[in-house]
Structure formats: C-alpha cells, structure tokens
Amino acid sequence: MARPNPHYGIGTFRRRLRVSAAAGEVAVELEDCNHGFRLRLWHDGERVTTVEVEPLRIPFNTCAEAVRPLQRAVGHRLDEDEATLRSRLVPGDNCTHMHDMAILAVAHAAAHRGEERTTRLYDMAVDDERDGITRARVACDGAPVHDWHIATPRSHAITAPAELAGKPVMRGFHAWASQAFDGMPREAAVALQRAYFVAQARRHSFEPVAAHPGISDGMPQGACYSYNTGAVERALRSEGTVRDFTHTPEHLLKFLP
Template identity: 40%
Template sequence: MSTVEDYPKNPDYSHGRYRRRIRLTSEPGQVHGELEDTNHGFRCTIFHDGEKVTDIQSEVLRIPFDTCPGAVEPLRKLIGLALCDDIQTLIPLTDSSSNCTHLLDLALLAIRHSRRSVAELIYDICVEDQADDNSPAAAEVYANGKLLHRWQTCNWEITGPDELKHKVLYKGFSKWASACFTGEEREAAFILQKGYFVASARRYNIDAQVGKAANEDRDVMLGVCFSYSTPQIEIATRTADSTRDFSNTPELLLKFQEVN
C-alpha cells in the first residue's frame, strides 16, 4: 500500500493555482456540459422532454486512469430522472462509487441547468496554492463572471470570512453548507468544495506516476469512484500526460488541448 507521503512532489506547488471551468449551454430539448481542470476533461449532453432525462451522451477526454472511459455507461442510469431545480434532491438517487465523480457532477449540473432561463452558465473555480503548510490560500467561484464565494482556506478548513471560520471542507461539508446556503449560492458552494478537493492533487507530480496501479491504494481509496471500485481497481493504471497547469492560462480551459 502506498500513501500520499510516497507520491512524488510537484516542484511548482506553492506559487501557482488550480483552475476549473464548467460551461452549461441549453438548447431546446438538450443541455451541453463541459468541464476541464488540472486533472480532467469531460463533455456530456443531456437530452430531455421538458420533464425528465431521455438520453445521455458523454465524452471522456482527459482522465487519470485508463479505466475511466468505462464510466460513460453507468452514467446512463440517470436516464429517466426528473428535471429539477436543486441538484441535492438528485444525489440520493445516484451511486457515486459506480460513477466517475466529476462526470456525474457535470451531468447533474446539466440536468439542473435545463430548468434555468439563462441559456449559458459558466462557472470558474480558482484555488491558490498554499505558500507553506500553515499559510491560508484563497478559493473562489464565479458564475458568469460574478463572484459567489471567496474563502480563505488552510488544510481543509475555512479561515475566513469570520462567519465561516473553522468550517470544514471535507467530511461534514455537506451538512453545514446546506444549512448556510440556499439556491445558487448553495450550488456554487458545492462546486467550489469539489474544486478544492481536486486542487489538493497539485501538491503532487501526478504525471510521474504513469503506469501506477490503482490497486496499490486499495486500502484507502476503494469505492470512492468508478476506477477505484471493483472490478476496475484491479486493472486500472495511471495514464500518461494527464495533467495540465492552467495557473496563468485560464483562457485555455475548455479547449481540451493535447500535449505538444
């Protein structure tokens, strides 16, 4: 079994930032969703009849494990779900361990977007690197250019603003965030927390782990997502050149560029 202490460190960590962009675009009878960040690239289209999901098509463009493309099939179990105004009502109807976490989130955001009056919504998430183990770092989420949340964070805890001080960003997040926020602010808070979770991977040189078996982390990761679940975990290995650094190039997000 390996631990995070065994992972090769990212020499560029502490003077960069994690970025994620999500674009949701609605047309009659369908919603297109796109997501790209440091570690992932996905597209999906949700088709609907105005009341429920009738079909789902998705693309896996950049992923950490070679088994991740198989996650497009379990996502189709969302077909038949009713359209809704609150993603949290859909969560109990899904199985996170059978799905790619980020592709599932994108699909649920697209389902929710089908009920909006605005045609296009772009979420931008930015999480600064911590300068050292005890220094706070800003985490922000924007919706169509409007800042919805800016948190000072340190080691999975919010240090500011004062009204959120000591709130956790890992286990327990869902409970307090659902109590503190409603509507668009709640959706944005969950989006920012998911971004913060992935941002922690910037501490490590993921590309140096190419070929590593997912099963080496079985004791701590089993069941957390599609590739870390049985039977995928037994055969999954890390892909090559799976990360991108968008620290200073946010304009490249959602272009899904290959490494030259």
C-alpha cells in the same frame, strides 16, 4: 508511492465549468489540470431521455467506462429532488466529475423555461497552500461569488470570511452549505468545494505514470469508479494528461492536446 510535486507552493489550480441549457437539452463542459469532459443530456420536459459524455482527458484508462453507470439517470423525473437522483446514480459507482456534471445538467434542465438558450460560466481558482492557508475563490460569469481562506491540511475548515469561520470544506460541507446558500450561490459553493478537493492532486507527482497504477494509491472502495474492485486492478494512469493552468486560464475549455 507518489513523489511531492516540486512546483507545488507557487501555483494555482484552475477549473472552468460551463452549463448551457436550451429546450430539451443541456450541455456541460468541464476542464481542469487533470480532467476534460463534455456532457450532453436530453429530456422530454418530464424525464431524462439520454445522457452522453465525451471523456476528453482522464487520469486513468478506466475512467471512460464510468459512462455506463451514469445511464441510471435516464428516466429520472425532472420534478424529483437531487437526493433522489443521487440515490439512483450512487456516487461511489460513478466517476466523481461525470456524476457532478449530470447532477448539474438535471438541475438546469428542470429550471430552464422557454426556447431561449441560457449559459452560466464558473471559474474556480485554488492557490497552493502557503503557511497552512489555501485561498479558494469562484466567479460566475466573471462576477466574484465566494472567496474563502481554508486551513490546509490541518482541518480543511474555512478561516475567512469570519461569518463562515470553522465551516468544513471536506466531510460535512454539504450539510451546512445547503442551509447557508441557495440558487446560484449554492451552485457556486458546491463547484468551489469540488475544485478545492481536486486541487489537492497538485501536491503530488505521479511520474513516471507506469510506476503508479491506480491500485498503488490505496484509495478506499467507493472513492470513485476507477478505485472500485473490478476497475482498480486494471486502472493505469494516462500518459501526458496533467496540465498546469496557473498562468493560462484562457486555455480552459479549449481542450487543447
């Protein structure tokens, strides 16, 4: 069983996500305390033709295998909607983060026009819970987009700003967020929700990693690729992969050893 993280309560979970689109290809990079990935997607203007992922820092030895189910994105038409792509990929069969990056890459492939490269950079920061409240915020290209106070861990519902009070940020999030936001603000909200979800890992320490194989977590089937039957029995935690970027956000996306 995981032990409480003795440093929880004084830190900040940080995640950085960069999307770069050019003619025929999109690159997505992601790094946070537990993960580091680079994804590249190629298309012919109509369909996805190739998806490649570099899993640079992963929680389990089995995570890299999730590149295989991600190949279901190949052949997806860029003019089809996101729901169609999600049904093709099946989120529970995939690494959550590779899946999210692929969804994002396809959206930018569909939206990109012309030959000029476009880049978008998201920075998410989720403070450790203090007095039952977590502050979560996201900026796009350095400009603030969302800043939420969330009741944690009681309801995982927003308490501020007032116009969003009561909205859930765990189960039920996508239903309201897809109606409340559009375009870049919606993309930023989805990125922030995922950061808030992953930030809960800061509560726990899994040291020594050899004593905490994936199967000991008791996660349900379909939580992600490494927690599925056939993988979870082989899932061993990676040694020395957890980082704390509380005071060093400038290190994100440098993928330092």
